[in-house]
Amino acid sequence: MPELPEAETIARTLAPHLDGRRVRLIRFLALRARRGEIPDLSGAGLHRCRRFGKQVALELDCGVLLVKLGMTGSLRWRGPTGPYTRAVIELDEGWISFDDIRQFGSIGWARHYPQSLGPDPLEVSEEEFRSRLKRRSARLKALLLDQRFLRGLGNIYADEILFAAALHPLTPARRLGAERAGRLWRAMREVLERAIAAGGSSISNYVDADGRPGRFQRFHQVYGRAGQRCPRCGGTIGRIVVAQRGTHFCARCQRR
DNA sequence: TGGAATGTTCGGCT
DNA sequence: AAGCCGAACATTCC
Secondary structure: OOOHHHHHHHHHHHHHHOOOOEEEEEEEOOHHHEEOOOOOOOOOEEEEEEEEOOEEEEEEOOEEEEEEOOOOEEEEEOOOOOOOEEEEEEEOOOEEEEEEOOOOOEEEEEOOOOOOOOOOOOOOOHHHHHHHHHOOOOEHHHHHHOOOOOOOOOHHHHHHHHHHOOOOOOOEHHHOOHHHHHHHHHHHHHHHHHHHHOOOOOOOOOOOOOOOOOOHHHHOOOOOOOOOEOOOOOOEEEEEEEOOEEEEEEOOOOOO
16 A cells, blocks of 8 residues: 555645644554554654655654554544554544554654665655666666665556656666666656655555545556556556566566 | 465575 | 565455
């Protein structure tokens, strides 16, 4: 569920509910939902809610709560809670529930944002993006999924971006010249901005903080469309495995 | 019944 | 060193 556009949408829909709020306490209903130690945050003021890569960040007086959504995590304003509710962040007024069926997600605490991740795909300049690509020999699909290269892309958007840029997922990064690197950078921005405008992709159970599903799945060109017609050339969308993830692309439009 | 699913991380191999 | 692979984590769905 949660890649950059979904995390962005959750942060944007959660933020208006948090104005002037303070944390009362965080209740963990599943132990594994807590990542590391979290100090007593009672009374801490909420300053801002935003996205950090694929994570949703709640900035408090003295640090930041970082919510990793994993594969199936969701954050909902005032619930509803259910059998998959793993944690509840109780505020002075209202609460945020963290639901996560598969339990790959977690909530952690840090004084500062981690420095280990790559730049944000919507903030990195074309020049920096190109120079980072040039230094790597990995295949494009693997690189786009690597959060140390760029923070925020996942399997859906990596495939959609490579299709939009007409680049083969197995192309070694360092073989991209200025033209193809520029195409990739522009495709990345366009796909992500459109996906955010559509409220993200709901392919199984993603909803925003107010419970609304996204609409971008209707505009997927290749993801989940193996065997169907390529919307660009009429060929057939293929599926291979790269970096242990299903990879959808059009072998006719996306040449090696 | 087996396999795949929006993700991350670790260990081992080349 | 960098890159790649398999496995593991937990649960649902087809």
